[in-house]
Amino acid sequence: MAGADISRRTFAGVGLGAVAALGLAACSSSGGAGGGSKGPLKFWNMPWGSPEFTTLDQQITQAYKPKSGLPAAQYRSVQWANFTQTFSTAVASNTGPAVSSGGGTQAFEFAKQGKIAYADDLLESWKSNGLYDDFVPGILDTMKTDKGYVAVPYQVDLRILWYRKSLLAKAGVSVPTDWQSHMDACAALKKIGVYGLGLSGGATGNAFQAFVGWMINNGGGIFDEEQKPNLVTSANIEALDYIQELIRKGYADPRSNAYTTANTEAQWKAGKFGMQVEAPGLASEIGGTVGPDMAVGEPLTSPSGQKGCLSFPNNIMMYTNTPSQKDSEAFLTYYYKNMAPLWTKHTGVALPVLKSIAATPEFQSDANLAKIASAWQPVAKTWAAPGGAALFANVAYVDSTNPMTIFGQNVIALKPPKTVLQTLQSTLVANIKG
Known part of the structure; x- marks a missing residue:
């Protein structure tokens, strides 16, 4: 694009x-x-x-x-x-x-x-x-x-999984198809000095979108059928546990919580990022000799047997x-x-x-x-997930807002998933009532 x-x-x-x-x-x-x-x-x-x-x-x-x-x-x-x-x-x-x-x-x-x-x-x-x-x-x-x-x-x-073809080949791994093979790919990339979990957690970053996407991938999300925040669920906790396991194992850049999208793009160009959940235009944004080396991965199958990603x-x-x-x-x-x-x-x-x-x-x-249109768009869900498909006014409280940035930063900082979700839950309930 x-x-x-x-x-x-x-x-x-x-x-x-x-x-x-x-x-x-x-x-x-x-x-x-x-x-x-x-x-x-x-x-x-x-x-x-x-x-x-x-x-x-x-x-x-x-x-x-x-x-x-x-x-x-x-x-x-x-x-x-x-x-x-x-x-x-x-x-x-x-x-x-x-x-x-x-x-x-x-x-x-x-x-x-x-x-x-x-x-x-x-x-x-x-x-x-x-x-x-x-x-x-x-x-x-x-x-x-x-x-x-x-x-x-x-x-x-949408937020979809990107990877660099040459780096996965150098690491000797196939394109991941589920969470376990994704973790395996991250481990292999680490051995060649490459981060498999690209994240931009800074004030102008998009890490929180990726995390909500992982939650949706596992059947979770933010809002229930009554369009009310319902974050502290087993599906969401499992998704954040997985993300934090990757971070603990060193598969994410230690500077992720300060990164903007410009920082992550620089890491792609420098050959330090091998995978990242990001926007459809990422490859064209990177451009140069790296852009053509980037490809859209497969929608991953979660431990719950589901596929999904965040869409807007x-x-x-x-x-x-x-x-x-x-x-x-x-x-x-x-x-x-x-x-x-x-x-x-x-x-x-x-x-x-x-x-x-x-x-x-x-x-x-x-x-x-x-590939995005044929493989990812059919499994994509909005901020309203898992309760429904339709958007509604209160989605504005989670779409690129400060509480969501803090949520993403708390995940990267390895605060307990249940605590992270409870904090966001309380903030959203208060904001919506206010």
């Missing part, structure tokens, strides 16, 4: 500070359907990939030819810096978009404020044009709430403030029918949610992305 791999810490979810900002903006709103009710249909999108992504995305938007009586689409690329304030202010004052992407839980938060137009009618209309059946299995469920579909899935980011389904939402709901739905129908070049031209956007895009020769030409 070409282009920069934007850190999940930058945009993955609205997060605690953003939730507060959204709520504050909502309180200051005088309500009503104002700014977007006339004029062009505003489509705001985020820079999900390389600069080529935004250029092509704007071209696709501007090529929209609405039916007689419907407005043309107006494009805006919203930068990640202060994006939550940009949206909260605009939506509260009814000067925002009719359609947009944004943070992963943004639609759920705005829906609580009555600002979201649910996508049920749109998705129903797609049953007659093939779009509805084109979504990868299960992805629509992530947007379903008790009031309807809060948004439409757009693309999916990002979405496109419609707002109640629009020239008309008919306009919003007409534009999104056009957009989803014509967005394939964002992937076939390798602009750096995450995994597609449409099977037809993943099946194109252009997408399949990237063996790593094809």
